[in-house]
Amino acid sequence: MLDLITLIALWAVALFLIYSKREIWIRRLPALDFIEESVGRAAEMGQPVLAQGFGSGSSGIQSSIAPQIVAALSVLGHVARICARHGTQIVALMSSESVIPVADEALRTAYRLEGKLEEYEARKEEMMPWTPNQANKVSAINALRPAAHILIGAFWHESVQVAEAASAVGAVQIGGTGRLYQIPFFAAICDMNLIGEEIYAVGAYISRTPQMLASIATTDYFKLISFVLIILGTLLATVGMSGSLDALFKW
Amino acid sequence: MSSSRTYKRQIPLALTFIVGIVVSLDWFIKWDPLQTFTTTLLNFQIVMVAFMMGFAGVNLVYLHSKRIQRNMSENKLYDALLSAVLLACLLIWIVVGVGMGMNSDTYKWLFNTFNQSLSATAYAATLFYLASATYRVLRIRSAETGILLLVGAITICANIPLFTAYFPILGTILVWISDGLVKYSYRAITIGVGLGGILMGVRTLLAMETGYLGATEE
Amino acid sequence: MATKKHFLENIPIGLYFLLIIGAMCYIQLYPLGLPIPVTEMTKATYRAVENLNEGDIILVDQGYGAGTIASHEPGFVVIFKHAMRKGLKLVICSTSVEGPLLLDSAMNKIKPESRGYEYGRDWLHVGYVAGGEPAYAAILQDFTSTFTMDFEGTSLSGMPLAQELAAPTFEKIAMVYVQSAGGDVCEGWIRQSAVRYDIPMIQQPLEMMVPTILPYFPVNCQGIMNGGIGAAEYESFSGLPGEAVKLSDMLSMGGLVVLIFLILGNIGWFIRPKGGN
Numbered sequence: 001m002l003d004l005i006t007l008i009a010l011w012a013v014a015l016f017l018i019y020s021k022r023e024i025w026i027r028r029l030p031a032l033d034f035i036e037e038s039v040g041r042a043a044e045m046g047q048p049v050l051a052q053g054f055g056s057g058s059s060g061i062q063s064s065i066a067p068q069i070v071a072a073l074s075v076l077g078h079v080a081r082i083c084a085r086h087g088t089q090i091v092a093l094m095s096s097e098s099v100i101p102v103a104d105e106a107l108r109t110a111y112r113l114e115g116k117l118e119e120y121e122a123r124k125e126e127m128m129p130w131t132p133n134q135a136n137k138v139s140a141i142n143a144l145r146p147a148a149h150i151l152i153g154a155f156w157h158e159s160v161q162v163a164e165a166a167s168a169v170g171a172v173q174i175g176g177t178g179r180l181y182q183i184p185f186f187a188a189i190c191d192m193n194l195i196g197e198e199i200y201a202v203g204a205y206i207s208r209t210p211q212m213l214a215s216i217a218t219t220d221y222f223k224l225i226s227f228v229l230i231i232l233g234t235l236l237a238t239v240g241m242s243g244s245l246d247a248l249f250k251w
Numbered sequence: 252m253s254s255s256r257t258y259k260r261q262i263p264l265a266l267t268f269i270v271g272i273v274v275s276l277d278w279f280i281k282w283d284p285l286q287t288f289t290t291t292l293l294n295f296q297i298v299m300v301a302f303m304m305g306f307a308g309v310n311l312v313y314l315h316s317k318r319i320q321r322n323m324s325e326n327k328l329y330d331a332l333l334s335a336v337l338l339a340c341l342l343i344w345i346v347v348g349v350g351m352g353m354n355s356d357t358y359k360w361l362f363n364t365f366n367q368s369l370s371a372t373a374y375a376a377t378l379f380y381l382a383s384a385t386y387r388v389l390r391i392r393s394a395e396t397g398i399l400l401l402v403g404a405i406t407i408c409a410n411i412p413l414f415t416a417y418f419p420i421l422g423t424i425l426v427w428i429s430d431g432l433v434k435y436s437y438r439a440i441t442i443g444v445g446l447g448g449i450l451m452g453v454r455t456l457l458a459m460e461t462g463y464l465g466a467t468e469e
Numbered sequence: 470m471a472t473k474k475h476f477l478e479n480i481p482i483g484l485y486f487l488l489i490i491g492a493m494c495y496i497q498l499y500p501l502g503l504p505i506p507v508t509e510m511t512k513a514t515y516r517a518v519e520n521l522n523e524g525d526i527i528l529v530d531q532g533y534g535a536g537t538i539a540s541h542e543p544g545f546v547v548i549f550k551h552a553m554r555k556g557l558k559l560v561i562c563s564t565s566v567e568g569p570l571l572l573d574s575a576m577n578k579i580k581p582e583s584r585g586y587e588y589g590r591d592w593l594h595v596g597y598v599a600g601g602e603p604a605y606a607a608i609l610q611d612f613t614s615t616f617t618m619d620f621e622g623t624s625l626s627g628m629p630l631a632q633e634l635a636a637p638t639f640e641k642i643a644m645v646y647v648q649s650a651g652g653d654v655c656e657g658w659i660r661q662s663a664v665r666y667d668i669p670m671i672q673q674p675l676e677m678m679v680p681t682i683l684p685y686f687p688v689n690c691q692g693i694m695n696g697g698i699g700a701a702e703y704e705s706f707s708g709l710p711g712e713a714v715k716l717s718d719m720l721s722m723g724g725l726v727v728l729i730f731l732i733l734g735n736i737g738w739f740i741r742p743k744g745g746n
Contacts, residue, residue: 004279007449014453056651062300063601064657067451070460097307098300125314130307135373156651157377157675164380167387178444180437180681181652185381188388188399196440197447203460211459215450222446274603278665286610293607294615297600304599353570354621362570367535370567374536378723379486386485386730390738400735407728410676410698413721416503426509429683438684 010222017214024213031174031192032205035075038148038172039082048089050146051076052137052162053153053177060098065154067200068178069099072153073106074203079150080110084119093131093140103128134158141165151186152176152199163189264458271456312338402428477737485730492722500718510679511702514671514692517644518548523556525643526633528608530658531572532564532649537675538571540697541648543713544673546578547700548646550709553584557643558630559592562608562616564654569596569620578711589628596620602657609662611636639666646671652678656685663689673699 017024042049053072055061061069076092083090092107094100107127111120120127131137138161141149149166151159151173159175159182166173167189175186176194186193194202197219204212270292277289315334322331347358391397408414409425454460521527529548533541552559563569572594586592595616598604607615612634618624625631634641645668647658655672659682662668669691674682676696686693694700698720700713 007275007279010449011453014450015457018457018459060300060303062296062603063653064660065653067448070451070455097303097310100307100310125317129314130310132307133370133373134377135369138376157374157677160384161377161380164384167384178447179652180440180444181678183440185384189384197443200447200451203454209459212454215454215459219443219446219450223443226442226446290607290610290614293600293603293610296603297598297607297615300599300601359570359573362567366567367538367571370535371538374534379489382485382489382727382730383482385727386480386482386734389731389734391735392738400731404728404731407724407731411721411724411728412503412505412698412701412717413501413725415506419506422506422508429680433680434683434686437680441681441684 010218013221014215014218017218018211020214022210022214024210024217026201026205026213026216029194029198029201029205031176031194031198032202034172034174034192035079035150036082038150038174039079039086039088041172042083042147043086043088045147047147048091048144049079049083049148049150050141050144050166050171051079051090051092051150051152052095053151053155054092054094054099054103055096055154056132056156056158060096061102062098065179068154069096071178071199071202073099073102074206075150075152076103077106077110078202078206080107081114084111084114084116089123090127091140091144091146092128093137094128095130095132095137097130100128100130134161137162138165141169141171145169146171149173151190152194152202154179155182155186160185160189260461264461268456268458271452308341311341473741475737475741477733478741479737480730480733485726489723489726492726493719496718496722497715500715501721503718503721505701505705505714505717507702507706508695508699510686510693510695511699511706513687514694514699515551515703515706517669517671517691518551518555518557521555521557521643524558526558526560526630526641527552527644527646528642528662529559529561530564530645530647530649530654531561531568531575532647532651532654533571534565534567534650535571537650538574539716540675540700541650541673542571542575542578543697543704543711543716544694544700545575545648546711547703547707547709547713548671549575549579549581550711551703551707553579553581553586554709560612560630560634561592561594563597564601564604564649566597569594572620590630593625593628593630594620595625602661605658605661606665609639609642609666609668612638639668642668644669644671646673648673650675650678652681655682659685659689 039049051072053068054076055063055065055069060066080090082088090107092103094103104124107124108117108120111117129140131140134157137158141162142165146166146169149163149171151163152175155177156179159177163173163175163185173190174192174194175190176199177183177186178196178199180196183193183195187195200219201216204216273285274289274292277285315338318334319331319338322328322334344361347355347361351357385403389396389400389403391400405421405424405428408418409421415422451460518527529545531545533545549559561572563572581588581592588594596619598608598615600607604615613625613631613636616625616631619628619631639662642662645658645662647655647670649655649672652674655674655678658672659670663670663685670689671692671694672682672690673694674696676698679693679695682690682693694703697713697716700711701717703709704711704713
């Protein structure tokens, strides 16, 4: 019962903030600001931009990591527009078949908005190769030699291999994932990072629409509530009264 | 134009909302007809995912066929040969798998001889990339990187039976790091990621997040 | 301006890799046979299986592929053997496409017939299930509507174990055992079985994924086997020796070489002439 009430409360607060049209400020995310710079670097060097993070195998847009893939697709659309504007090649490595049509639509829209749809139609197979496992990805990196490598989305054990392979060819890398066990690898290897739920702020950061910003603010309010509950639970457990909080959560 | 917009955006958005609400309600409300309907929807989804794999195979054939054409015209014979080998392997696997079945001796021989060995090798390569990254990146440049290095070194030592057999204190330190630091910091990040995911779901159901339909038009 | 790297920071990477391979090959030929300390997580996993009663059903997600077979197969084998010792029943599905094809290799080591275990009555293999987390939910709600045939194509209607799992399946399952190289498979099963239905669960993720599953231990996940090392510990603790014990020596040597090079790299960094970045 408590989880249902929490979910309804979350919806209510989100809707209130979204439709209240309040001015909401979110802090800078240096990693996202760096994207334009890295694409510019790729344009100067005449090398492509590589994007990854669109799921893996059966973990596609239908799976529990769909929010991360949607965030990755937002980044892809944003990066694709910048690349189309600069005339830089962008390649998005697809690992999950369910994401291919969605990524196709994202890239097509980005190129159409920049007035370069014909360019996309002529080269779209090259822009979205299907690379289901890490060996394919590493060989794609070695063949393409990207100048910028955007690793925002969902990653598995291939994260180390692809990040290190791109590092070896001299690419600047922006990493970000909500999959916790890959965060340390990106933190060690990539030049800029987004940690955990920062990748969900990408859509809001790029579009700056009030609704998106309000949903980010809602997340923060609920994190604050979680923080208060954690402190309360710690204090109650210290005095030996954690049973009452357990009973509340099991209700 | 408007009928195209209806079927490309409005219908998928409506379906997303209905299915999302039904499946979410099933978690909270124990009602047999709802549970049966949800189970049916989930089974539909399993079937759709299986079909998507076929779609990926078609994409692969299309992509590499075009590559062979392009590479042959540009005289890049080696690249064309690699794509041809891929298509030949795909054909062999399909013929053997569909024709003889996955339980046939031929299919199992192909799998054990090629796929299993190559997959294990590719996966094992992770060790070398990790080792290379560790050697190249982990330097004591500052207090933070020093702590990172120290914890990393303790973790490596504690996961090596050679050290823990003679220095059991390493196991105790690792347990303290895991249970005292890692577990609780990961719980905090998990809470944040979970909340972010829920709000992403709310945005998707309310048609604010349309990334899965392609980029938002401006 | 960056100063030149010291040679200790610039040891050829090929030499480094050769040393790792050489060390592991050496130890295969001349094993050290070191004792394996058993961690509390492995003991908790053992206790979780030991606390089940004869006839209880374990739902196994044999979700590993050819890449991680060295870590996961010994874990699967030792848990199956332990289950047979307790008289438990096992229903095996797989969230990995390659999993069903690798089962033969494991079953050849287990030899269930030698302990009187009959297929269809005491254990069952239904093969790959696509669909991710919705599939886990469907299995736990109604197993017999999600699977109508086993992996060989035989109808489940004639198999007593399958009929025991008619809806609501979650009431008939005593434990879920998940093996996966992908952490969200592990987390998905936790959400759908442990959180939703309070079904006891043990897991065997890869070593590098254990920190992510740790937050769920021991409340939602009663036991975690730490990849191949955890399987070696389990074999040692349960008295059911297998192949994982041989792995631990190789892990030792590989890790030792990595540690030595880590130290050398940092020595090179410190003795590099001042002014370096």
